[in-house]
Amino acid sequence: MRAALLSREYPPDVYGGAGVHVDRLSRELRRLVDLQVHCFGAPRPEPHVTAHRLPSEPTGANPALRVIGVAPAIAAAVAGFDVVHSHTWYTNLAGHLAKLLHGTPHVLTAHSLEPLRPWKAEQLAGGYQLSLFCERTAVLGADRLIAVSHAMRDDLLRCYPELDPDRVTVIHNGIDTEEFAPDPGTAELTPLGIRTDRPTVACVARLTRQKGLLHLLRAAPYLAPGTQLVMCVGSPDTAEIASEFSGLAQEVRAQGVDLVHVREPLSRGALRQLLSYADVFACPSVYEPLGIVNLEAMACGTPVVATAVGGIPEVVTDGETGLLVPIEADPDNGGEPADADGFARNFASRLNELLADQERARRMGRAGRHRAAEHFSWPAIAAQVHEIYRSVV
Template sequence: MRVDVLSKEYPPEIYGGAGVHVAELVRALRQRPDLETRVHAFGAPRDEALTASYPDHAELASANGALRTLGVDLSIADGCAGTDLVHSHTWYANFAGHLSSLLYGVPHVVSAHSLEPLRPWKAEQLGGGYAVSSWVEKTSYEAAAAVIAVSAAMRDDVLASYPSIDPARVHVVHNGIDTDDWRPTAAPDRVRELGVDPDRPSVVFVGRITRQKGLPLFLRAVAQLPPEVQIVLCAGAPDTPEIQAEVVALVDDLRRHRDGIVWIAEMLPRRDVIALLTSATAFACPSIYEPLGIVNLEAMACETAVVATATGGIPEVVVDGETGGLVPIEQATDGTGTPLDPDRYVADFAAALNEVVADPERAAAMGKAGRQRAIDAFSWGAIAERTVELYRSVV
């Protein structure tokens, strides 16, 4: 069976969890002799067999970002001729999958990594393009042969956002982690080169500067941590100038009152992220919207205790009191996920972090439990097997 996987992100152009998911899933699928797995991805040419790349159309260079995306989707749909099934990831590639299904009469499987109705702040970034992306997602999901939700919470969100979808067509297949690649690796000299003292406690944040990742809320919580705790922000790719300015102001204010605030804005290679996680006392995930959260799995695989918001699919990954701490949150139901009481959430997040960093031995034990959970429950081989079973059920 030939399966064509469609994605905006694919190595070396990865900036979020969906891209990590696609890369690892494709690698696992390509180990199976019963499949021919092709990839169609946005971006510059890639030197990889069975992988096609599609740049933006020059004619649309000045167009709204959503229109540029649809232009690429048309080319991808043309490239899918001859496939038996298309599997798209995120709204960026959903339109290509939907068109391919119509053109070639093949099933379209959609993976739900996030949902446009639950990301209304995207209107800040895309303007009218947000209405286009929302239409693309709704149309593609409702017509898909199957929808894969990366968590049970995401399945609930899919059915709430698109109630016309038959629940029998929405299946849970979790994200995964390669625990051979992601493993604790001490590299104190490299950690120092990155500006972090490996002999001091540290809390690491890894993520894009977006509303959903909750970075401004986390920075407010940092003010309540002991001064000896370093804060390592691996944070870049801001959605808008406004949130970038907000984060800059919060970081500047923290630096006026404490040292040990390290902000790394560029995308780090995996080995550097692993070195920082291995050195860290805790990993912070203050997301207000997170379908599952691959970053938490990456931290757990590196034996790092995780403190995260109890929202979305995160409680399906992080076990409160065992692999880290879950911070309760009451959220607005308008799609923003905004905390109803931001001050209380910030205080609770700070308290959870303080509890972990105050007891390094317990933090280390949580980290070891987290790695074992990542190995036992989130291997890519098992995830690929469940995905192929779903493919065969709709072909």
């Protein structure tokens, strides 16, 4: 079987969970099928990867137009494949065009849904409407859909009620528990300005509204005195959110919070050491279909405190591998908490619970490592995806 995996992201250009997913999934799928990856950007050295540059014209146009412009090139390049498999709206349209052009079955993995990310309009302006169009067209036309969590499946059927539920299968994201494992070293942390002599809460995320990072900053003044908060945050969606984050970070530092802001991308070794060293990992997302970074923290033996939203409760078992923080979302404000200060205080309280009880935190860390290894292995996930391919070919 010849399969084409379509993704905006592919190493070395990986900035989010979908890119991590495609990278790991492709490694395992190559054991099962003749796989070719089609991605965006500069040429890659691997013979099984074809990169497509975004068109330079029209100059100065909305970026979403350039994304749509690469779809015909990808669709033309996948002629002769038995199945195409697209990831995120950036390549969903390419998968749909390939189906129309070649009659190739189209499998679509839903990592998130554009209708549930209204803050993207702040980044894309009218391009957000184009992203909605691309996703909707591809979702309703795909032969099979994969949701990365049961919550994601529910969202798919709610956002697209015309969709046949029998076409949607849940296959969770995964984790490489050999690459992500407890690492007692700290040599890569000191150059980043991270102290290794104090209780530490860590957070690693892109600077986008859905990750709830401003809420974690608002929670910071309520953390137990002496706590170091390490936020590895880069790649802001917009200049506006970057400015908001910077201003709020200055405010909490002025209140005495020990905040370390790491802007540069972490090496794999530094990420593993940070996730292993931290007493608690924080995930304050207001929208999260699953959350691979929580699995990475769990695989490194660290308990997670996370918002009880989306697919997170399918990963973090409340009271066993971490603690979940309830959220009363404002549906008219992109899922942001209706009571932002109350949410921040509650989040800090859950973090403080584990900071104050190290033995309980260690038990949760061990349980998280076990859960990650038992339930979220990439070979098992690739086998499930392969069965989806076989069902449509």
